[in-house]
Amino acid sequence: MSWDVIVVGGGIAGLAAARELQQAGRSVLVLESSPRVGGKLRRERVAGHLVDVGAEAMLNRRPEGVDLAAAVGLEVEHPALARSRVWTRGALRPLPRSLMGVPQDVEALRESGILTAEELAQVLAEPSLPPYELPESGDVTVGEMVDARFGAAVTDRLVEPLLGGVYAGHAREISARVAAPQLLRLAAQGSLLEAGRASADTTASTYQAPVFAGVPGGMGLLPERLAEQLTVRTDATVRGLERHPDGAGWRVLVGPTTDATWLEAGAVVLATPTAPAARLLADVAPAAAARLAAMEAASVAVVTFAFRTEDVAALDAMGSSGFLVPPVDGRSIKASTWSFAKWDWVRRAGAADGLAFLRTSLGRHREEAVLQRPDADLVALSLEDLRAAVGTALAPDVEPVDTHVQRWGAGLPQYGLGHTEAVAEVRVDVAGQPGLAVCGAAYDGVGIPAVIGSAQRAAREVLATVPVTV
Known part of the structure; x- marks a missing residue:
């Protein structure tokens, strides 16, 4: 059987893309290499x-996330x-209100004991600094920017633990353009501390909705529910990707090395981590493959x-x-x-x-x-x-x-310096192959809504190339 679209990868990105495509009337097959769907939602x-x-x-x-949950x-x-603390300097200390770890409540920060008097003085001096100027490269790490505005202690004891939870990375290696664009924008206008104080008066009226949401029974229910509505094959490792010999559509090689078979589709969405995506793209989109292979x-x-x-x-x-x-x-x-x-x-x-x-x-x-x-x-x-x-x-x-x-x-x-440019180059190279798209946590954000947004974008990109099966 030939499918309109084959989606490689049964994590939340692949399942969300498959649902979008199926809702648009396409026949879709999801191939997942492991015994179960869901990826990091389990x-x-x-x-x-x-x-x-x-x-x-x-x-x-x-x-994107709450909407998809409601849809299924x-x-x-x-x-x-949601009162978290910071375990630092030998005690559990209240986590002051912040934007990605950058202080927005000086009094709460003072009372927390997270910083020494000298470190706090450097925070209080931040409004006297001129607006932040990006280097010629157009990007800077979150840690470098925070160091320059507030000192290393704020990066080490407030920004690092927050970014460590989101990215499992290091503040001085993560791109501010990707991970903290709001901080960059505010710092270019003037004081981040003053911006934080001003936001305290408007937060309640502007952001009444809770920051986070979960699913009773577990976030792992979301991919499980999606998979019930889709055609999914697990334990199905995709080993190869190539243009169909007649030039129309694609073929994917799936199965064990001793018994792999070719499946045909009008389009393919790669919703895998960067390493397998790079391997599959090596022959059809080599520039994209090289960029993805270099991502850590x-x-x-x-x-x-x-x-x-x-x-x-x-x-x-x-x-x-x-x-x-x-x-x-x-x-x-x-x-x-x-x-x-x-x-x-x-x-x-x-x-x-x-x-x-x-x-x-x-x-x-x-x-x-x-x-x-x-x-x-x-x-x-x-x-x-x-x-x-x-x-x-x-x-x-x-x-x-x-x-x-x-x-x-x-x-x-990891979203290092130059990540935005790398993703753009990947997408340009992949777009040169009609009926091929990529999505997942490596592109537009590691959070669930960002990953779903990436999947929906990939689905839109291939819809125009695959007519509805009659």
């Missing part, structure tokens, strides 16, 4: 309950508690714990949804999310059995050595850091009822 059983072991939330103020019949839920990615691990509710009652009483960890403090974990406090659905899920779920994350770009250790070591390292962070709120003799370790190898693409 649920697993921990202590008998299905919980997220990948992404657990999406931006609510960008519409899923409700969304907003965090019941970070590996991370998520450790999920199920504790007895009574054993974490003191954590619950702290009124926090977890904490971030600056890399400068030298800990093993980079964050802990107290899911039972953050999400009502998680609290409800464990309540019947007297369980509370929380998670830790480990791993940063080029610092994946800790991830080479066995699962049991990651659990032990996480527990050691948790106990050190919260003190007596988690007694030394308290052990989890169950644990789960989820590793995401090369799971988070």
Whole structure:
């Protein structure tokens, strides 16, 4: 059978693209190399309950994610508690209001104790600086810009832990044009600190909607629900891509090396990470392949714990949804999310059995050595850091009822300097091949709505080249 479109990759990007194409009347086949769909949106059983072991939330103020959830019949839920802390300088300290870690509330920052008096003085002096000027290259890392405006301590103790959670990268290597365009725009106009103070009076009226949303039952429900409405083949590794010999449409080689077969389609959407995309594009779009092959990615691990509710009652009483960890403090974990406090659905899920779920994350770009250790070591390292962070709120003799370790190898693409230009070159080269498009986290953002937006763009690009099958 020949398909209108074959989508390679069954993560949220591939599934969203496939749905868009199917809704437009095209016949679509999704090929996923692993045994299950969803990519980094995944649920697993921990202590008998299905919980997220990948992404657990999406931006609510960008519409693509919540709109897609609604379209497949899923409700969304907003965090019941979103008061995060920073574990730094030996204590859990309140995370002051900020924009990507850049302070917007000086008094809260002062009271938090995150910065020394000398470091705080440098923050207070920021309004006296002239507007920020980009270098001739037109791009700068987030860390370089924040260093120049506020000093290294703000980058190290506020910006780094936030960017580490989003990208598992380093602030002084991540492009500000991609990761923090609003900061660049405001800094070019004048003081970031003054802009933050001004926004305090307008935030409530301008941004009434919650920042984040989740799905009761887990974000992993979204790809599961999408896959139910699509034709998907799992354990289907795509090994080759070529123009059809007659010049119309494409062929993909799929299956084990000993028994691979060619499938035909009018168009192909590559919704894979950069490495497999580069391999498949090597002969048909070599410039794009080279650009994608040069993009780096970070590996991370998520450790999920199920504790007895009574054993974490003191954590619950702290009124926090977890904490971030600056890399400068030298800990093993980079964050802990107290899911039972953050999400009502998680609290409800464990309540019947007297369980509370929380998670830790480990791993940063080029610092994946800790991830080479066995699962049991990651659990032990996480527990050691948790106990050190919260003190007596988690007694030394308290052990989890169950644990789960989820590793995401090369799971988070890194948006280095020049990323915008690299993506543009990839798309120009791919666009030279009618009926071919790319999408995923490597292009327009790593968040769920951005990835879905990338998928919808790819679907639009191929729709014009593939007539509706009659």
